Amino acid sequence: MRAIDVILQKRNGWALSPEDIRGLITGYVEGSIPDYQMSAFLMAVYFQGMSIHETTELTMAMAESGEMVDLSDIPGIKVDKHSTGGVADITTLILAPLVAAAGVPVAKMSGRGLGHTGGTIDKLESIPGLLTELDRERFIRQVREIGLAVTSQSENLVPADKKLYALRDVTGTIDSIPLIASSVMSKKIASGTDAIVLDVKAGSGAFMKTPESAFRLAEVMVSIGLLAGRETVAIVSDMNDPLGSAIGNAIEVEEAIGVLRGTIGGPLLELSLVLGTHMLLVSGKSETLDDARARLVGLINSGEALRKFEQMINAQGGDPAIVRDFTLLPKAANQDVLQSPRDGYLSIVDSQQLGRAAMILGAGRETKDSRIDPAVGIRILAKTGDSIIKGQVLAIFYYSHESDYLLARRVVEDAMNVVSEPVSKHPLIYGVVDRNGTHIRSLD
Numbered sequence: 001m002r003a004i005d006v007i008l009q010k011r012n013g014w015a016l017s018p019e020d021i022r023g024l025i026t027g028y029v030e031g032s033i034p035d036y037q038m039s040a041f042l043m044a045v046y047f048q049g050m051s052i053h054e055t056t057e058l059t060m061a062m063a064e065s066g067e068m069v070d071l072s073d074i075p076g077i078k079v080d081k082h083s084t085g086g087v088a089d090i091t092t093l094i095l096a097p098l099v100a101a102a103g104v105p106v107a108k109m110s111g112r113g114l115g116h117t118g119g120t121i122d123k124l125e126s127i128p129g130l131l132t133e134l135d136r137e138r139f140i141r142q143v144r145e146i147g148l149a150v151t152s153q154s155e156n157l158v159p160a161d162k163k164l165y166a167l168r169d170v171t172g173t174i175d176s177i178p179l180i181a182s183s184v185m186s187k188k189i190a191s192g193t194d195a196i197v198l199d200v201k202a203g204s205g206a207f208m209k210t211p212e213s214a215f216r217l218a219e220v221m222v223s224i225g226l227l228a229g230r231e232t233v234a235i236v237s238d239m240n241d242p243l244g245s246a247i248g249n250a251i252e253v254e255e256a257i258g259v260l261r262g263t264i265g266g267p268l269l270e271l272s273l274v275l276g277t278h279m280l281l282v283s284g285k286s287e288t289l290d291d292a293r294a295r296l297v298g299l300i301n302s303g304e305a306l307r308k309f310e311q312m313i314n315a316q317g318g319d320p321a322i323v324r325d326f327t328l329l330p331k332a333a334n335q336d337v338l339q340s341p342r343d344g345y346l347s348i349v350d351s352q353q354l355g356r357a358a359m360i361l362g363a364g365r366e367t368k369d370s371r372i373d374p375a376v377g378i379r380i381l382a383k384t385g386d387s388i389i390k391g392q393v394l395a396i397f398y399y400s401h402e403s404d405y406l407l408a409r410r411v412v413e414d415a416m417n418v419v420s421e422p423v424s425k426h427p428l429i430y431g432v433v434d435r436n437g438t439h440i441r442s443l444d
C-alpha cells in the first residue's frame with residue numbers, strides 16, 4: 001500500500017479496501033506516514049465521505065492500534081454511555097452510580113476535556129482526594145466489588161485517535177461524520193464494553209448543529225456498533241440550551257449530586273432517566289421502558305443511587321462527605337450575577353458561547369496543557385423561551401480573576417437575549433436510533 005494511492009482513491013470518490021485503511025492507520029501510528037499525507041487523506045474523507053463498511057473498518061483499525069481492554073473478568077453485561085459533547089452535560093456522573101445501583105456493572109473509562117469545561121475525569125478531580133488513575137487490576141477489582149469505577153483512559157487506548165484528533169483539530173476536519181463516528185466508536189470498542197448507549201447532541205452547543213445531521217451521525221455510530229458486535233442505541237437530544245444549569249467542574253459535581261439526591265429535576269434529570277432506561281434495557285436488567293424508568297426513579301427516591309456514588313468516591317480515595325456537605329468542594333473567591341435589563345422572553349442564541357465563557361474563567365482547557373480551576377464556572381438560571389422579569393438573575397459567575405470575569409460576562413451577555421416576542425422552547429429529545437431503525441419523536 002502506498003499512502004499517495006489511497007489519498008488519490010479517496011480524493012476521487014472511490015471506496016477503499018480494508019487493507020488500504022488498515023495500512024494507512026498502522027503506518028500513521030508507527031510514523032512511516034507523515035502528517036502532511038494524513039492531512040490530505042482526512043480532507044479527502046471530509047469532502048468524499050466514507051461508506052458504513054469503510055467507516056467500520058477505520059474504527060476497528062483505530063481501536064486495534066493500542067490496548068484492547070478485556071473486561072471479561074467482570075460478570076454481567078457491561079454497558080457504556082457516551083455523549084458527543086455538550087454544555088452543562090453531567091449525565092455521566094449521574095448515570096454511572098444510578099445504573100450501577102440497578103445492578104449494571106459500570107467500568108467507565110473517561111477522558112479529560114479540551115474546550116469549554118473539563119471532561120468527566122476533570123470534574124471528578126474536583127472531589128478532594130479522589131484518584132482517577134486506577135491501574136487495570138484495581139479498576140476491575142473495584143467494579144467486581146462495588147459494581148462501579150471511573151478511571152481515566154490509559155495513554156495506550158486508541159493511540160491512533162490521539163494522533164488523528166490532534167491533526168483534525170488543526171486541519172479543519174473535526175466536523176466530518178465518518179471521522180467523528182470512528183473516533184468515538186473506536187474508544188468505546190477498545191474499552192471493552194458489551195453494549196453502548198450514545199447521546200448524540202444537536203444544536204448550537206454541539207458539533208452537529210441540526211437534528212438532521214445529528215440523526216445521520218447517530219445512524220452511522222449505531223451501524224458501526226452493531227457491525228462490531230456491540231448492541232448500540234443512540235438518543236438524539238437537544239443542545240441549544242445548556243442541559244443543566246452549572247457549567248464548570250465542582251459546580252457540575254454539586255448539580256449531579258442534586259439530581260442523585262432527588263432535589264434537582266428538569267432536562268438534566270429527564271435526559272439521565274431516558275439514557276439510563278436504555279442502559280437498563282440493553283443490559284437485560286429490564287424488559288420494558290416503563291419498568292426501567294420506574295426502577296431508576298425508585299433508586300433516586302430511596303437514596304440508593306446517591307449511596308452508590310458515595311461508595312465509589314470512598315473506594316477511589318475521595319472524601320465521601322462531599323455528597324452531604326458542598327462546602328468541602330473547591331469554592332471560587334468571587335461571585336457576581338447577571339440580571340435581565342428588561343421584561344420579556346429568554347433566547348439563548350449560542351450555547352457554545354456559554355461554554356466558552358466558562359472556559360475563559362478557567363473551567364476548561366484552551367490547549368491541552370492549560371490548567372483547570374475546579375472552583376470557577378457559571379450557573380445559567382433560565383432556558384430559551386422562559387418568561388423573564390426585569391432584574392431577574394439570569395446567570396451567576398464564580399471566578400478567580402476580575403479580568404477573566406469581565407470578558408466572560410460580555411460573552412454571556414451576547415449569547416443570552418431577552419426579547420419582547422415569545423420564543424419557542426426547544427424539545428429535549430428528538431428521537432432514538434436503534435437496531436430497528438430511526439424513530440423520530442413527534443414534537444407536538
Ligand code: URA
Nearest residue numbers: 084085179180183184
Ligand atoms: N468526540 C470524540 O471523541 N471524537 C470526535 O471526533 C468528536 C467528539
